[in-house]
Amino acid sequence: MFKPEESALLAPRRDGVAGNGRLTAALGALLLVLLAAEGMTIPFLGQLREEHILIGMLLLGPVAAKLASTGYRFSRYYLGSPAYVSKGPPQIALRLLAPGVIFTTVALFGTGVALLLVGPNDQLDFLHKASFIAWFALMTIHVLGHILELPGSAFADWRRTVGPRLSGAGLRRAAVAAALAIGVVLALLSFSAAGSWG
Numbered sequence: 001m002f003k004p005e006e007s008a009l010l011a012p013r014r015d016g017v018a019g020n021g022r023l024t025a026a027l028g029a030l031l032l033v034l035l036a037a038e039g040m041t042i043p044f045l046g047q048l049r050e051e052h053i054l055i056g057m058l059l060l061g062p063v064a065a066k067l068a069s070t071g072y073r074f075s076r077y078y079l080g081s082p083a084y085v086s087k088g089p090p091q092i093a094l095r096l097l098a099p100g101v102i103f104t105t106v107a108l109f110g111t112g113v114a115l116l117l118v119g120p121n122d123q124l125d126f127l128h129k130a131s132f133i134a135w136f137a138l139m140t141i142h143v144l145g146h147i148l149e150l151p152g153s154a155f156a157d158w159r160r161t162v163g164p165r166l167s168g169a170g171l172r173r174a175a176v177a178a179a180l181a182i183g184v185v186l187a188l189l190s191f192s193a194a195g196s197w198g
Helices: 004-078 082-087 092-118 122-146 150-154 169-189 191-196
Strands: none
Touching (some): 004 082, 004 092, 004 122, 092 122, 092 191, 169 191
């Protein structure tokens, strides 16, 4: 149990923990929308290959930001930050799942970018499809593990509230917008390559 003076010192740090949770949730909500759009291209990949590539590149900004926000929480917890330790770790099942989610995410997007750069390649194509299957299975469990808490946290910084707001809301909104903007830039830079990919 923390002493009163320790609790006062921890208050801003708890705001940081809650802020990290809100940022992670907002990025997660954005990713759900973009991943749904990407998923809709898969059954029609012959006709929508260019759209599939461009949405995939658009996803890179938000994916990198989500990995950074969750990686920050991970590092703060395991380095013993009192506010993060006080909040506690994620559920054990989600913690065990996390390395697989990260590995398959990096593999999926890494092979996708590699295919864009080198063009059609049977080995890379196989790895891209295999990583997608593994990623989809793990991500489904990951999303189901967070789905109930997502709406409240994801949109907390975006809705008007009565009373004091959690500090840093503007910075979190800017971070989400910046992640999306980076993805848009990457998609635009990939436009010609996506159009010529055979």
